[in-house]
Amino acid sequence: MISFSRLLCDSIGPGDSLRYRSETRVSDKPAPIVVWNCTGRCNLRCVHCYSSASNEESPKILTTEQSKSLIVDLAEFGVPVILFSGGEPLLRQDVFELADFAKKKGLRTVLSTNGTLISDEIAERIKRVAFAEVGISLDGTGAKNDKFRGQPGAYESALSGIRNCVSRGLRVSLRMTMTAANYTEIPAVFDIVEHERVDRICFYHLAYAGRGRSMSRYDLNHTQTREVVDLIYDRTLDLYKRGLKKEVLTVDNHADGVYIYLRLKDQETARAEKVLALLRTNGGNNAGIRIGAVDEVGNVHADQFWRHYSFGNITQRKFGDIWMDTSDALMRGLKDRKGLLKGRCSACRYLNICNGNLRLRAEAVYGDIWAEDPACYLTDKEIGLGQ
Secondary structure, eight states: OEEHHHHHHOOOOTTHHHHTSOOOOGGGOOOOEEEEEOOSBOSSOOTTOTTOOBSOOOTTOOOHHHHHHHHHHHHHHTOOEEEEESSOGGGSTTHHHHHHHHHHTTOEEEEEEOSTTOOHHHHHHHHHTTOSEEEEEOSSSHHHHHHHHTSTTHHHHHHHHHHHHHTTTOOEEEEEEEOTTTGGGHHHHHHHHHHTTOOEEEEEEOOOSGGGGTTGGGSOOHHHHHHHHHHHHHHHHHHHHTTOOOEEEEESOTHHHHHHHHHHHTTOHHHHHHHHHHHHHHOSOOBTTTEEEEOTTOEEESSTTOTTOOSEETTTSOHHHHHTOTTSHHHHHHHTOGGGOOHHHHHOTTHHHHTTSOHHHHHHHHSOTTSOOTTOOOOTTTTTTTO
Protein backbone atom coordinates (compact mmCIF):
# COMPACT_ATOMS: atom_id res chain seq x y z
CA MET A 1 0.00 0.00 0.00
CA ILE A 2 1.12 3.54 -0.78
CA SER A 3 -0.36 6.11 1.60
CA PHE A 4 -0.74 9.37 -0.29
CA SER A 5 -2.06 11.04 2.86
CA ARG A 6 1.03 10.04 4.85
CA LEU A 7 3.58 10.81 2.15
CA LEU A 8 2.08 14.13 1.08
CA CYS A 9 0.39 15.41 4.23
CA ASP A 10 2.15 13.73 7.20
CA SER A 11 -1.16 12.20 8.26
CA ILE A 12 -0.56 9.00 10.22
CA GLY A 13 -3.14 6.25 9.71
CA PRO A 14 -3.94 3.29 12.00
CA GLY A 15 -1.88 0.88 9.87
CA ASP A 16 1.18 3.07 9.48
CA SER A 17 3.02 1.50 12.43
CA LEU A 18 3.04 -1.71 10.38
CA ARG A 19 3.43 -0.11 6.94
CA TYR A 20 6.50 1.95 7.85
CA ARG A 21 8.32 -0.22 10.34
CA SER A 22 11.95 -1.09 9.70
CA GLU A 23 12.74 -4.05 7.50
CA THR A 24 12.87 -7.27 9.49
CA ARG A 25 15.13 -10.17 8.75
CA VAL A 26 13.46 -13.47 7.91
CA SER A 27 15.22 -15.05 10.91
CA ASP A 28 13.39 -12.61 13.22
CA LYS A 29 10.10 -14.43 12.54
CA PRO A 30 8.13 -11.56 10.99
CA ALA A 31 4.43 -12.17 11.44
CA PRO A 32 2.34 -10.90 8.51
CA ILE A 33 -1.03 -9.25 8.30
CA VAL A 34 -3.33 -12.11 7.28
CA VAL A 35 -6.20 -11.89 4.83
CA TRP A 36 -8.57 -14.71 5.71
CA ASN A 37 -10.95 -15.53 2.89
CA CYS A 38 -13.30 -17.15 5.38
CA THR A 39 -15.84 -18.10 2.72
CA GLY A 40 -15.86 -18.64 -1.01
CA ARG A 41 -19.55 -17.79 -1.26
CA CYS A 42 -20.83 -14.41 -2.43
CA ASN A 43 -24.18 -12.82 -3.24
CA LEU A 44 -22.60 -10.87 -6.14
CA ARG A 45 -20.52 -11.92 -9.13
CA CYS A 46 -17.91 -9.22 -9.65
CA VAL A 47 -16.17 -9.30 -13.03
CA HIS A 48 -12.72 -8.75 -11.48
CA CYS A 49 -13.04 -10.98 -8.40
CA TYR A 50 -9.60 -12.41 -7.54
CA SER A 51 -11.16 -15.35 -5.68
CA SER A 52 -13.71 -16.19 -8.40
CA ALA A 53 -16.40 -16.26 -5.70
CA SER A 54 -19.81 -17.74 -6.48
CA ASN A 55 -23.03 -18.58 -4.66
CA GLU A 56 -21.72 -22.08 -3.89
CA GLU A 57 -19.74 -22.84 -0.75
CA SER A 58 -16.90 -25.36 -0.62
CA PRO A 59 -17.86 -28.54 1.27
CA LYS A 60 -14.36 -28.39 2.82
CA ILE A 61 -14.79 -24.93 4.37
CA LEU A 62 -13.12 -24.64 7.78
CA THR A 63 -15.51 -25.40 10.62
CA THR A 64 -16.00 -23.03 13.52
CA GLU A 65 -13.61 -25.03 15.68
CA GLN A 66 -10.98 -25.26 12.93
CA SER A 67 -11.34 -21.51 12.40
CA LYS A 68 -10.82 -20.81 16.10
CA SER A 69 -7.74 -23.02 16.05
CA LEU A 70 -6.41 -20.93 13.15
CA ILE A 71 -7.08 -17.72 15.07
CA VAL A 72 -5.25 -19.04 18.14
CA ASP A 73 -2.33 -20.02 15.93
CA LEU A 74 -2.20 -16.57 14.31
CA ALA A 75 -2.31 -14.85 17.70
CA GLU A 76 0.47 -17.04 19.09
CA PHE A 77 2.60 -16.38 16.01
CA GLY A 78 2.21 -12.64 16.56
CA VAL A 79 -0.01 -11.75 13.60
CA PRO A 80 -1.15 -8.14 14.22
CA VAL A 81 -4.24 -7.99 11.97
CA ILE A 82 -6.73 -10.47 10.56
CA LEU A 83 -8.87 -9.27 7.69
CA PHE A 84 -12.14 -11.19 7.30
CA SER A 85 -12.76 -11.39 3.56
CA GLY A 86 -14.36 -13.73 1.05
CA GLY A 87 -16.41 -14.14 -1.04
CA GLU A 88 -18.76 -12.18 1.15
CA PRO A 89 -17.84 -12.79 4.81
CA LEU A 90 -21.26 -11.70 6.07
CA LEU A 91 -22.69 -14.85 4.47
CA ARG A 92 -20.71 -16.94 6.94
CA GLN A 93 -23.09 -17.59 9.85
CA ASP A 94 -20.39 -17.66 12.54
CA VAL A 95 -18.44 -14.61 11.31
CA PHE A 96 -19.37 -12.46 14.32
CA GLU A 97 -18.55 -15.25 16.77
CA LEU A 98 -15.15 -15.67 15.10
CA ALA A 99 -14.47 -11.93 14.95
CA ASP A 100 -15.25 -11.61 18.65
CA PHE A 101 -12.99 -14.58 19.38
CA ALA A 102 -10.14 -13.01 17.37
CA LYS A 103 -10.58 -9.68 19.13
CA LYS A 104 -10.34 -11.40 22.53
CA LYS A 105 -7.12 -13.09 21.38
CA GLY A 106 -5.58 -9.68 20.78
CA LEU A 107 -5.89 -9.46 16.99
CA ARG A 108 -6.98 -6.28 15.25
CA THR A 109 -9.99 -7.30 13.15
CA VAL A 110 -11.01 -5.79 9.82
CA LEU A 111 -14.08 -6.66 7.75
CA SER A 112 -13.87 -6.62 3.94
CA THR A 113 -17.34 -6.72 2.41
CA ASN A 114 -19.32 -5.64 -0.62
CA GLY A 115 -21.59 -3.75 1.78
CA THR A 116 -24.87 -4.83 0.22
CA LEU A 117 -25.92 -6.92 3.23
CA ILE A 118 -25.24 -4.30 5.92
CA SER A 119 -28.70 -3.57 7.23
CA ASP A 120 -29.27 -1.60 10.45
CA GLU A 121 -29.19 -4.88 12.38
CA ILE A 122 -25.97 -6.08 10.75
CA ALA A 123 -24.29 -2.69 11.28
CA GLU A 124 -25.17 -2.92 14.96
CA ARG A 125 -23.64 -6.41 15.18
CA ILE A 126 -20.49 -5.16 13.42
CA LYS A 127 -20.24 -2.44 16.05
CA ARG A 128 -20.80 -4.87 18.94
CA VAL A 129 -17.92 -7.12 17.91
CA ALA A 130 -15.76 -4.02 17.47
CA PHE A 131 -14.32 -4.47 13.99
CA ALA A 132 -11.58 -1.84 13.79
CA GLU A 133 -12.53 -1.05 10.21
CA VAL A 134 -15.20 -1.95 7.67
CA GLY A 135 -13.89 -2.04 4.11
CA ILE A 136 -16.66 -1.68 1.53
CA SER A 137 -16.06 -2.16 -2.18
CA LEU A 138 -17.35 0.28 -4.79
CA ASP A 139 -16.22 0.40 -8.40
CA GLY A 140 -17.99 3.59 -9.35
CA THR A 141 -21.48 4.96 -8.97
CA GLY A 142 -24.90 3.75 -10.05
CA ALA A 143 -25.05 1.48 -13.08
CA LYS A 144 -21.27 1.57 -13.54
CA ASN A 145 -20.75 -0.09 -10.17
CA ASP A 146 -23.64 -2.52 -10.76
CA LYS A 147 -22.10 -3.68 -14.05
CA PHE A 148 -18.85 -4.51 -12.27
CA ARG A 149 -20.70 -6.16 -9.42
CA GLY A 150 -22.98 -8.23 -11.63
CA GLN A 151 -26.20 -7.18 -9.93
CA PRO A 152 -28.64 -4.30 -10.48
CA GLY A 153 -29.14 -2.28 -7.32
CA ALA A 154 -25.77 -3.24 -5.81
CA TYR A 155 -24.66 0.40 -5.66
CA GLU A 156 -27.68 1.60 -3.72
CA SER A 157 -27.43 -1.37 -1.34
CA ALA A 158 -23.74 -0.71 -0.72
CA LEU A 159 -24.39 3.01 -0.20
CA SER A 160 -27.03 2.11 2.38
CA GLY A 161 -24.50 -0.18 4.08
CA ILE A 162 -21.95 2.64 4.17
CA ARG A 163 -24.47 4.99 5.77
CA ASN A 164 -25.53 2.39 8.34
CA CYS A 165 -21.90 1.95 9.40
CA VAL A 166 -21.04 5.66 9.45
CA SER A 167 -24.13 6.48 11.52
CA ARG A 168 -22.82 4.13 14.22
CA GLY A 169 -19.39 5.70 14.32
CA LEU A 170 -17.65 2.79 12.59
CA ARG A 171 -14.46 3.48 10.66
CA VAL A 172 -15.31 2.90 6.99
CA SER A 173 -12.86 2.35 4.15
CA LEU A 174 -13.97 2.33 0.52
CA ARG A 175 -12.13 0.09 -1.96
CA MET A 176 -12.18 0.71 -5.70
CA THR A 177 -10.42 -1.40 -8.33
CA MET A 178 -9.31 0.82 -11.19
CA THR A 179 -9.64 -0.31 -14.81
CA ALA A 180 -9.97 1.39 -18.19
CA ALA A 181 -13.71 0.80 -17.92
CA ASN A 182 -14.28 2.75 -14.70
CA TYR A 183 -11.35 5.05 -13.91
CA THR A 184 -13.40 8.11 -14.90
CA GLU A 185 -15.48 7.36 -11.78
CA ILE A 186 -12.60 8.19 -9.43
CA PRO A 187 -13.70 11.82 -8.85
CA ALA A 188 -17.22 10.63 -8.00
CA VAL A 189 -15.83 8.11 -5.50
CA PHE A 190 -13.77 10.88 -3.88
CA ASP A 191 -17.01 12.86 -3.61
CA ILE A 192 -18.67 9.92 -1.84
CA VAL A 193 -15.80 9.78 0.65
CA GLU A 194 -16.30 13.46 1.41
CA HIS A 195 -20.09 13.69 1.43
CA GLU A 196 -20.76 10.39 3.25
CA ARG A 197 -18.11 11.08 5.94
CA VAL A 198 -16.04 8.02 5.00
CA ASP A 199 -12.66 7.82 6.74
CA ARG A 200 -10.52 6.08 4.15
CA ILE A 201 -10.28 5.23 0.45
CA CYS A 202 -8.08 2.60 -1.20
CA PHE A 203 -7.65 2.61 -4.97
CA TYR A 204 -6.56 -0.84 -6.16
CA HIS A 205 -4.56 -1.42 -9.31
CA LEU A 206 -5.91 -4.50 -11.06
CA ALA A 207 -4.44 -7.85 -9.97
CA TYR A 208 -4.52 -10.47 -12.72
CA ALA A 209 -6.02 -13.21 -10.56
CA GLY A 210 -9.26 -15.18 -10.59
CA ARG A 211 -11.79 -13.47 -12.84
CA GLY A 212 -9.46 -10.48 -12.78
CA ARG A 213 -7.07 -12.40 -14.99
CA SER A 214 -9.51 -12.24 -17.90
CA MET A 215 -10.01 -8.54 -17.13
CA SER A 216 -6.31 -7.78 -17.70
CA ARG A 217 -7.04 -6.55 -21.22
CA TYR A 218 -9.13 -3.80 -19.59
CA ASP A 219 -6.31 -2.69 -17.31
CA LEU A 220 -5.22 0.93 -17.39
CA ASN A 221 -2.46 1.62 -19.89
CA HIS A 222 0.60 3.45 -18.63
CA THR A 223 -0.62 6.88 -19.70
CA GLN A 224 -3.96 6.36 -17.99
CA THR A 225 -2.22 5.13 -14.85
CA ARG A 226 -0.11 8.28 -14.63
CA GLU A 227 -3.26 10.35 -15.07
CA VAL A 228 -5.11 8.63 -12.24
CA VAL A 229 -2.11 8.79 -9.91
CA ASP A 230 -1.87 12.53 -10.61
CA LEU A 231 -5.59 12.84 -9.89
CA ILE A 232 -5.31 10.95 -6.59
CA TYR A 233 -2.26 13.06 -5.66
CA ASP A 234 -4.08 16.34 -6.36
CA ARG A 235 -7.37 15.31 -4.73
CA THR A 236 -5.53 14.19 -1.58
CA LEU A 237 -3.82 17.57 -1.25
CA ASP A 238 -7.11 19.33 -1.88
CA LEU A 239 -8.86 17.39 0.88
CA TYR A 240 -6.18 18.28 3.41
CA LYS A 241 -6.04 21.93 2.38
CA ARG A 242 -9.75 22.08 3.20
CA GLY A 243 -9.23 20.40 6.56
CA LEU A 244 -10.69 17.03 5.52
CA LYS A 245 -8.23 14.49 6.86
CA LYS A 246 -9.12 11.38 4.90
CA GLU A 247 -6.70 8.47 4.59
CA VAL A 248 -5.97 7.95 0.88
CA LEU A 249 -4.03 4.96 -0.42
CA THR A 250 -3.27 3.04 -3.59
CA VAL A 251 -2.69 -0.70 -3.56
CA ASP A 252 -0.85 -3.26 -5.70
CA ASN A 253 1.52 -0.96 -7.58
CA HIS A 254 4.52 0.33 -5.65
CA ALA A 255 5.59 2.37 -8.66
CA ASP A 256 3.10 4.89 -7.23
CA GLY A 257 5.50 5.64 -4.39
CA VAL A 258 8.37 6.28 -6.79
CA TYR A 259 6.09 8.47 -8.91
CA ILE A 260 5.20 10.60 -5.87
CA TYR A 261 8.88 10.97 -5.02
CA LEU A 262 9.81 11.97 -8.56
CA ARG A 263 6.99 14.51 -8.73
CA LEU A 264 8.22 16.10 -5.50
CA LYS A 265 11.96 15.86 -6.12
CA ASP A 266 12.45 19.05 -8.10
CA GLN A 267 9.78 21.07 -6.27
CA GLU A 268 9.92 20.22 -2.57
CA THR A 269 13.32 18.70 -1.85
CA ALA A 270 12.86 18.26 1.90
CA ARG A 271 9.47 16.61 1.45
CA ALA A 272 10.85 14.38 -1.30
CA GLU A 273 13.64 13.11 0.94
CA LYS A 274 11.18 12.35 3.71
CA VAL A 275 9.00 10.44 1.23
CA LEU A 276 11.99 8.46 0.01
CA ALA A 277 12.93 7.50 3.58
CA LEU A 278 9.39 6.29 4.31
CA LEU A 279 9.28 4.27 1.09
CA ARG A 280 12.58 2.61 1.92
CA THR A 281 11.24 1.68 5.35
CA ASN A 282 8.09 0.25 3.79
CA GLY A 283 10.21 -1.96 1.51
CA GLY A 284 7.76 -2.36 -1.38
CA ASN A 285 5.65 -5.39 -2.23
CA ASN A 286 5.44 -7.67 0.80
CA ALA A 287 3.66 -10.78 -0.48
CA GLY A 288 5.17 -13.71 1.41
CA ILE A 289 6.80 -11.32 3.89
CA ARG A 290 4.46 -8.95 5.75
CA ILE A 291 1.21 -10.02 4.17
CA GLY A 292 -0.20 -13.51 3.75
CA ALA A 293 -3.52 -15.21 3.20
CA VAL A 294 -5.53 -18.23 4.25
CA ASP A 295 -8.44 -19.38 2.12
CA GLU A 296 -11.77 -20.87 3.16
CA VAL A 297 -10.45 -24.45 3.26
CA GLY A 298 -7.25 -23.57 5.13
CA ASN A 299 -4.66 -23.27 2.38
CA VAL A 300 -1.91 -20.73 3.04
CA HIS A 301 -0.95 -18.32 0.24
CA ALA A 302 1.62 -15.58 -0.30
CA ASP A 303 -1.22 -13.07 -0.37
CA GLN A 304 -4.90 -13.11 -1.25
CA PHE A 305 -4.18 -13.13 -5.01
CA TRP A 306 -2.00 -16.28 -5.00
CA ARG A 307 -4.87 -18.74 -4.61
CA HIS A 308 -3.46 -20.99 -7.34
CA TYR A 309 -0.38 -21.76 -5.20
CA SER A 310 -0.50 -23.09 -1.64
CA PHE A 311 2.38 -23.50 0.81
CA GLY A 312 0.39 -25.90 2.98
CA ASN A 313 -2.84 -26.25 4.93
CA ILE A 314 -3.46 -25.11 8.51
CA THR A 315 -5.40 -28.30 9.30
CA GLN A 316 -2.09 -30.17 8.87
CA ARG A 317 0.52 -27.67 10.11
CA LYS A 318 0.44 -24.45 12.10
CA PHE A 319 0.34 -21.26 10.07
CA GLY A 320 3.60 -20.06 11.61
CA ASP A 321 5.41 -23.27 10.69
CA ILE A 322 4.17 -23.02 7.11
CA TRP A 323 5.05 -19.32 6.89
CA MET A 324 8.63 -19.78 8.08
CA ASP A 325 9.34 -22.86 5.94
CA THR A 326 11.62 -21.64 3.16
CA SER A 327 12.15 -25.12 1.73
CA ASP A 328 9.40 -24.11 -0.69
CA ALA A 329 11.09 -22.36 -3.63
CA LEU A 330 8.39 -19.72 -4.06
CA MET A 331 8.28 -18.83 -0.37
CA ARG A 332 12.07 -18.62 -0.31
CA GLY A 333 12.12 -16.52 -3.45
CA LEU A 334 9.44 -14.07 -2.34
CA LYS A 335 11.17 -13.46 0.97
CA ASP A 336 14.44 -12.59 -0.80
CA ARG A 337 13.52 -11.86 -4.41
CA LYS A 338 15.81 -9.07 -5.60
CA GLY A 339 18.45 -11.38 -7.07
CA LEU A 340 15.79 -13.39 -8.94
CA LEU A 341 14.08 -10.52 -10.74
CA LYS A 342 14.53 -10.04 -14.47
CA GLY A 343 14.08 -7.33 -17.09
CA ARG A 344 13.52 -3.74 -16.03
CA CYS A 345 12.85 -4.73 -12.43
CA SER A 346 16.31 -6.25 -12.00
CA ALA A 347 18.07 -3.03 -13.04
CA CYS A 348 15.71 -0.46 -11.51
CA ARG A 349 17.37 2.08 -9.23
CA TYR A 350 14.27 2.01 -7.00
CA LEU A 351 14.13 -1.73 -6.47
CA ASN A 352 14.71 -1.29 -2.75
CA ILE A 353 11.46 0.67 -2.41
CA CYS A 354 9.35 -1.37 -4.84
CA ASN A 355 10.69 -4.92 -4.36
CA GLY A 356 9.64 -5.99 -7.83
CA ASN A 357 6.00 -4.94 -7.50
CA LEU A 358 3.28 -7.55 -8.12
CA ARG A 359 4.82 -10.87 -9.17
CA LEU A 360 1.39 -12.22 -10.02
CA ARG A 361 1.06 -9.85 -12.99
CA ALA A 362 4.45 -10.92 -14.32
CA GLU A 363 3.41 -14.55 -14.12
CA ALA A 364 0.06 -13.88 -15.82
CA VAL A 365 1.56 -11.94 -18.73
CA TYR A 366 4.95 -13.60 -19.24
CA GLY A 367 4.53 -17.01 -17.61
CA ASP A 368 7.51 -16.15 -15.39
CA ILE A 369 7.12 -15.16 -11.73
CA TRP A 370 10.39 -13.22 -11.80
CA ALA A 371 9.84 -11.26 -15.02
CA GLU A 372 9.28 -7.50 -14.90
CA ASP A 373 5.87 -6.27 -13.78
CA PRO A 374 4.04 -5.15 -16.95
CA ALA A 375 2.04 -2.59 -14.95
CA CYS A 376 5.12 -0.51 -14.04
CA TYR A 377 4.44 2.77 -15.83
CA LEU A 378 7.71 4.50 -14.99
CA THR A 379 9.93 5.26 -17.97
CA ASP A 380 13.39 3.79 -18.48
CA LYS A 381 14.87 7.21 -17.79
CA GLU A 382 12.93 7.57 -14.54
CA ILE A 383 14.20 4.26 -13.19
CA GLY A 384 17.79 4.86 -14.31
CA LEU A 385 18.10 2.57 -17.34
CA GLY A 386 20.25 3.48 -20.32
CA GLN A 387 22.14 6.19 -18.47
